[in-house]
Amino acid sequence: MAEQNNSHRLRMIDVARKAGVSTATVGRVLHNRGYVSEDTRERVEKAIHESGFQINLVAQSLRRQRTRTIGHILTHLLPNPFFAGVEVGVEEVAVEQDYNVMLWNALDSAGREREGVEAFIQRQVEAIIFTTPRSAANVELALKAGLEVVQVERPVAVDSHMVLVDNYVGARAAVEHLLELGHRRIGYLGKILVGSPELVDNQRYRGYLDGLAAAGVAALDEWVLLDLDPYLIEDGYRGLRLLLTRDPQVTALLVFSDIMAAGVFQALYDLKLRAPEDVSVIGFDNTYAPYLSPPLTTVAIPMVEVGKAAAQVAIDALENRQRKLRYYGKKLATQLIVRQSTAPPHI
Amino acid sequence: MAEQNNSHRLRMIDVARKAGVSTATVGRVLHNRGYVSEDTRERVEKAIHESGFQINLVAQSLRRQRTRTIGHILTHLLPNPFFAGVEVGVEEVAVEQDYNVMLWNALDSAGREREGVEAFIQRQVEAIIFTTPRSAANVELALKAGLEVVQVERPVAVDSHMVLVDNYVGARAAVEHLLELGHRRIGYLGKILVGSPELVDNQRYRGYLDGLAAAGVAALDEWVLLDLDPYLIEDGYRGLRLLLTRDPQVTALLVFSDIMAAGVFQALYDLKLRAPEDVSVIGFDNTYAPYLSPPLTTVAIPMVEVGKAAAQVAIDALENRQRKLRYYGKKLATQLIVRQSTAPPHI
DNA sequence: TGTGTATATGTTATCGATAACATATAGAGT
DNA sequence: ACTCTATATGTTATCGATAACATATACACA
Numbered sequence A, B: 001m002a003e004q005n006n007s008h009r010l011r012m013i014d015v016a017r018k019a020g021v022s023t024a025t026v027g028r029v030l031h032n033r034g035y036v037s038e039d040t041r042e043r044v045e046k047a048i049h050e051s052g053f054q055i056n057l058v059a060q061s062l063r064r065q066r067t068r069t070i071g072h073i074l075t076h077l078l079p080n081p082f083f084a085g086v087e088v089g090v091e092e093v094a095v096e097q098d099y100n101v102m103l104w105n106a107l108d109s110a111g112r113e114r115e116g117v118e119a120f121i122q123r124q125v126e127a128i129i130f131t132t133p134r135s136a137a138n139v140e141l142a143l144k145a146g147l148e149v150v151q152v153e154r155p156v157a158v159d160s161h162m163v164l165v166d167n168y169v170g171a172r173a174a175v176e177h178l179l180e181l182g183h184r185r186i187g188y189l190g191k192i193l194v195g196s197p198e199l200v201d202n203q204r205y206r207g208y209l210d211g212l213a214a215a216g217v218a219a220l221d222e223w224v225l226l227d228l229d230p231y232l233i234e235d236g237y238r239g240l241r242l243l244l245t246r247d248p249q250v251t252a253l254l255v256f257s258d259i260m261a262a263g264v265f266q267a268l269y270d271l272k273l274r275a276p277e278d279v280s281v282i283g284f285d286n287t288y289a290p291y292l293s294p295p296l297t298t299v300a301i302p303m304v305e306v307g308k309a310a311a312q313v314a315i316d317a318l319e320n321r322q323r324k325l326r327y328y329g330k331k332l333a334t335q336l337i338v339r340q341s342t343a344p345p346h347i
Numbered sequence C: 001t002g003t004g005t006a007t008a009t010g011t012t013a014t015c016g017a018t019a020a021c022a023t024a025t026a027g028a029g030t
Numbered sequence D: 001a002c003t004c005t006a007t008a009t010g011t012t013a014t015c016g017a018t019a020a021c022a023t024a025t026a027c028a029c030a
Helices: A012-019 A022-030 A038-051 A057-064 A081-096 A110-120 A136-144 A165-183 A200-214 A233-246 A258-272 A303-319 B012-019 B025-031 B038-051 B057-064 B081-096 B110-122 B136-144 B166-179 B200-214 B235-248 B260-268 B303-319
Strands: A069-074 A098-105 A127-131 A146-151 A161-165 A188-189 A252-255 A281-284 A297-300 A329-332 A336-339 B069-074 B100-105 B127-131 B150-152 B161-165 B186-189 B252-254 B279-284 B297-300 B329-332 B336-338
Touching: A012 A038, A012 B336, A022 A038, A022 B186, A038 B057, A038 B136, A057 A252, A069 A081, A069 A303, A081 A098, A081 A127, A081 A303, A081 B081, A081 B100, A098 A110, A110 A127, A110 A136, A110 A329, A127 A136, A127 A303, A127 B110, A136 A146, A146 A303, A146 B081, A146 B186, A146 B336, A161 A303, A165 A188, A165 A200, A165 A252, A165 A297, A165 A336, A188 A200, A188 A233, A233 A258, A258 A281, A303 A329, B012 B025, B012 B038, B025 B038, B057 B279, B057 B303, B069 B081, B069 B110, B069 B303, B081 B100, B081 B127, B081 B303, B100 B110, B110 B127, B110 B136, B127 B136, B150 B303, B161 B303, B166 B186, B166 B200, B166 B252, B166 B279, B166 B297, B186 B200, B186 B235, B235 B260, B260 B279, B303 B329
Parallel strands: A069 A098, A069 A127, A127 A146, A146 A161, A161 A329, A188 A252, A252 A281, A281 A297, B069 B100, B069 B127, B127 B150, B150 B161, B161 B329, B186 B252, B252 B279, B279 B297
Antiparallel strands: A098 B100, A297 A336, B297 B336
16 A cells, blocks of 8 residues: 555665754664664654665665675586585575675586676676586686685685585495495496596496596496597497397496486387396485485485585675685585485396 | 776766767767767777776666666476576567566565565566566566566466466367367366466366367266365375275376476386277476387477567556556467377277 | 858766764763 | 764765767758
């Protein structure tokens, strides 16, 4: 009932006039700082509530030189739910602390990523979270603009905060689980990248190799496929069929992602084979795993926690800017979630 | 090499001084409007590029009274990929037209949704897209603030733009597909809500009923479960098992969502039954469908298109504000995607 | 020569909130 | 009575970009 005129939004000065005070006093009431008499405070609060006043954060941002806005640049919200998970975490922590989040899908393109960085700089975001960055130059562009930068999962530049995931340990845990069940002929479907062994892809593969080696099991070349697109279901499908022609005796499989594992399941389904009776399968990510048949044992990446950590790192850095802290680094643990796609080998 | 001082961001006036002109001239170059001599234009452009100047859109927004920002309030990015799909579409169209998107997860809570609306009003977003709105009061709050409002899929208030999906036709198409294959005993797993028959949930059920009726097939009560949580995999699992105890002769199933269908598949897997050999299954959404075993026949909701349409509706309204248009309404078609979970009944 | 117009550029008030500063009063302490 | 301080409130320059306005020159055409 109170207001009717949509087009005209109230300003602080309107509230001030209504309450018969100055904008400074309204500000003092709003931010609960400085001296305000009880009587005045009540009048101002009444004016605020009655008029439905909402402060203009654009003006506030300009004046305070703080937007309390975080930019989140991510590869693509579809189809891998990992990014949605991270975004949920980022937003939860940000909102808790009165920040808002702007989103940018980089669509796996460095050019598009760069546009995102520039848009965010122009919008005066205070920090950019890259999940995951694609080009070091883009990360550096953000740093040069004086923003706090957090690289998630797959850092491409050196000088920024980072939130990483312990993929190596996760992959090893998966292999160890299979070994404990009695498997010896364990395959691997995935990809390796040339370059740093620190890259996620390579870490998972190393975990697989080291896990086998530690148990004194040699990994045969024919058990391993390393040239697949790790987030394409078709490659999981093709991968399994290829692997079985190379060595039909493989009893278990570590697959780079849940998406690929879904492809593996489809291939098994076509072949009228069953997991875990005919072959045990472990995925990675815990995105599609709960929805597959059978529910897939997988190495869970704590997506939401990753997002929360990234936002908290960014905010911590922002709240302590004068201290000029070194870059934060954080590595989160993965967790093996045993469901129904793994069992002892059938002999 | 150019700049070194991170903490000090360049303003238009710095560029202006560097080029030996006024800010007005820099503005003219930047926005390519008004008269600028070729000579001056080049000097200014040089100054802009050399200094890496990025315009401050916070200041611009305040002055122009236009933020070119759209707020997107969605239920929850996880676990239903529908919301991520819509967001991708919203963002694509927005960015194309120089808007940016702020995201807010309402977490299925009306209170949280309201906080989102208020935060967005304070941030001076120009439009809010609700995917999907939860409380009419919140939608009205946004309208009262003079924002353009688009309700997606599940409108709760009357006076705003809407982007809907033709669930009824989709469900009917699914049933017709099953009938054509020769099925007569067709089950339904889902939920109905008291209230408007326009609600998504009820539309799908009505499509099922009408599809059967049009073919002269009576829907038996024991084929239908209507009290399940339509986005819980467990309810799909329970639903299938319950249905088979009620009538083991059911040969096909229309399931409210892909998530539920995933649960149905898990139940079948446990029972060592196969789709489509033992029972044909159709899902809804086309989110998890491509990843299940077998790939699930489903009624696709064009999520990305929905998001694009919503953003375009919002922007069209913003660009034509003086015309005071009536509210836009748009209904997008679903599409039956036939994969491998449907086949003629085995008799 | 004078007037008009296209071109080129500069000056300034403004968007809304706020921090710094200024002002004013009441009461405490000497 | 006088100074000091706590309390209470108002005034104003500022954040950076911009639109409206002002100014200035060059040239065309009468």
